[in-house]
Amino acid sequence: MAAAIADLVHRNCAEDLACRHPFFSDLEKQTKLVSNNVxxxxxxxxxASFLLEPDGIVVGSMDLEYERLTQINWSKDCWLEPRCIVQPKSTAQVQRIMKIINRTTARFAIRSGGHNPNCGxxxxxxxGVLIDLSLLSHVEISEDSLTVNIGPGNRWIDVYKKxxxxxxxxxGGRTPDVGVGxxxxxxxxxxxSSQFGFACDYVRRYEVVLSNGTVITADRKVNQDLWWALKGGGSNFGIVTQFELETxxxxxxxxxxxxxxxxxSLRLLEAVREYQVAAEADEKASFAFSLSNNHTIVAFIYSAPEAYPAVFNMFYDIPFRQNFIEPSFGTPYSLAAAFEQVLGDRPSFKELREVAPIVRRDALQIQLHDYVWHSTRYFKRNTEKYRSGREPDEFELEARKPAV
Incomplete structure (x- = not known):
C-alpha cells in the first residue's frame, strides 16, 4: 500500500509545479520509509521462525493466536498489529532475536505485561516486530526466602501466589495483572510504598541482553551504572530476562x-486531607482513592493484622453504599486475588490524572474543577481537529489561585 501511494504521487506530480511543495516530497519519503520498515x-x-525452533514461538497475522496476542495490552489504543509476534522461552533465544534485529535493522517493541498506556x-x-516476554515466567525462591529470581513475563499476582x-x-504491582518487567x-x-519505597530499589541483580545480543549481569559491584540506570530507565538499555529481588x-x-x-464527595475530600496528615505517623497504612460522577471507591490496606486501624478513622463514619472488597485479614496474594475478582479483565478507558498536595478541601475542589473543565475543553477541541486533519493543541492548564 505504501509503495502504491508513493508511485501514485510520483506519477501525478511529474509535470505539476505545485507538487514541488515540500509536503509532497516528505510524503514520498515517508511512504518509502514505511515500505522499507515493513x-x-x-x-x-x-x-526468527527458523532460528528460534524448536521452542521459540513466532506468531504471524494468519495464525489463530494472533488476534488474542495483539489485544493483551491494557490500553485499547495500543492494540496494534505487528508484522509478527516473537515469544522467546529462554535468554538464549532473546539473544538470537536481538542478533536478528541487528542483522535486518527491523523496528521492534518489547512487551512484558502490556500495561503501559503509551503506544509504542x-x-x-x-x-515492526513485537518481542513478547510472557513465556519468561519462571519464579525461583531461595531456600531462606530472602530473595527470588523472576522472569519479566510474570504477572504480579503469580509472583505473590508463589x-x-x-x-x-x-x-510489586498494586493491580494483579500488571507485568513484572x-x-x-x-x-x-x-x-x-510508605513503608518500603519503590519496588525497583529491591532489585539486587539484573540479567540483561544488550542490543548486540550480549548477555551481562548488573548489580552493585558489576556494571553499576547499568544497575542504576535500569531503576526507572525502562527498556532503553536492553532486554531484562531475569530480576533477582529482595523480599x-x-x-x-x-x-x-x-x-x-x-x-x-465533600466529606470524603475532607477525610483524604485528614488522612494525609495521619498517615505521616503510620507508615503501615496504604490508601487508594478513585473519584467519579457516579461513585467514589476508597481502598484501605494495612501491612499488619489489625482490623480497622486508627489511621483510617476519618472514613469510618461516612455512610457507604456497599463494600467493593469485604473487610478481611489476608496476605498480599489474597489481596491481589480479591482485586482480580472484582476488577475482572477490563481494557482501559480515557483517564485524567493529577497529583495534588492537599492542604484544604475547598482548594482541592477548585483545583479538581479547573482540571476537569480545561481537560474536557481540550479533548473536545482536539477531537474536532483530528477529524479535520489539523494539528492538535498542547494541553495547558490555566489554574487559578483559590481564595483563602
Missing part, C-alpha cells in the same frame, strides 16, 4: 474497599 520486519520474522512502548504496528505462606513477599523498569509504586517481611495484612455515593 520489508525489514518481514525478513526478521522469517529468520509495549506495542508496534505492521512496520510466595504465599513463606512469611515474606515482594514489592514494565513495573520494575519504570520504578514501581507498590501497595506498601520483605510482610505476611498477614488487613484490607477493605468501599463504594460511596456522589453526595458524600
Amino acid at each position: 520489508q525489514h520486519a518481514s525478513r526478521a520474522c522469517v529468520m 512502548w509495549a506495542s508496534i504496528g505492521n512496520e 510466595l504465599d505462606g513463606s512469611g515474606r513477599t515482594v514489592l 514494565g513495573l520494575l523498569l519504570g520504578g514501581g509504586i507498590p501497595s506498601f 520483605v517481611p510482610i505476611d498477614r495484612i488487613w484490607y477493605e474497599s468501599r463504594i460511596y455515593e456522589p453526595r458524600e
Whole structure:
C-alpha cells in the first residue's frame, strides 16, 4: 500500500509545479520509509521462525493466536498489529532475536505485561516486530526466602501466589495483572510504598541482553551504572530476562474497599486531607482513592493484622453504599486475588490524572474543577481537529489561585 501511494504521487506530480511543495516530497519519503520498515520486519520474522525452533514461538497475522496476542495490552489504543509476534522461552533465544534485529535493522517493541498506556512502548504496528516476554515466567525462591529470581513475563499476582505462606513477599504491582518487567523498569509504586519505597530499589541483580545480543549481569559491584540506570530507565538499555529481588517481611495484612455515593464527595475530600496528615505517623497504612460522577471507591490496606486501624478513622463514619472488597485479614496474594475478582479483565478507558498536595478541601475542589473543565475543553477541541486533519493543541492548564 505504501509503495502504491508513493508511485501514485510520483506519477501525478511529474509535470505539476505545485507538487514541488515540500509536503509532497516528505510524503514520498515517508511512504518509502514505511515500505522499507515493513520489508525489514518481514525478513526478521522469517529468520526468527527458523532460528528460534524448536521452542521459540513466532506468531504471524494468519495464525489463530494472533488476534488474542495483539489485544493483551491494557490500553485499547495500543492494540496494534505487528508484522509478527516473537515469544522467546529462554535468554538464549532473546539473544538470537536481538542478533536478528541487528542483522535486518527491523523496528521492534518489547512487551512484558502490556500495561503501559503509551503506544509504542509495549506495542508496534505492521512496520515492526513485537518481542513478547510472557513465556519468561519462571519464579525461583531461595531456600531462606530472602530473595527470588523472576522472569519479566510474570504477572504480579503469580509472583505473590508463589510466595504465599513463606512469611515474606515482594514489592510489586498494586493491580494483579500488571507485568513484572514494565513495573520494575519504570520504578514501581507498590501497595506498601510508605513503608518500603519503590519496588525497583529491591532489585539486587539484573540479567540483561544488550542490543548486540550480549548477555551481562548488573548489580552493585558489576556494571553499576547499568544497575542504576535500569531503576526507572525502562527498556532503553536492553532486554531484562531475569530480576533477582529482595523480599520483605510482610505476611498477614488487613484490607477493605468501599463504594460511596456522589453526595458524600465533600466529606470524603475532607477525610483524604485528614488522612494525609495521619498517615505521616503510620507508615503501615496504604490508601487508594478513585473519584467519579457516579461513585467514589476508597481502598484501605494495612501491612499488619489489625482490623480497622486508627489511621483510617476519618472514613469510618461516612455512610457507604456497599463494600467493593469485604473487610478481611489476608496476605498480599489474597489481596491481589480479591482485586482480580472484582476488577475482572477490563481494557482501559480515557483517564485524567493529577497529583495534588492537599492542604484544604475547598482548594482541592477548585483545583479538581479547573482540571476537569480545561481537560474536557481540550479533548473536545482536539477531537474536532483530528477529524479535520489539523494539528492538535498542547494541553495547558490555566489554574487559578483559590481564595483563602
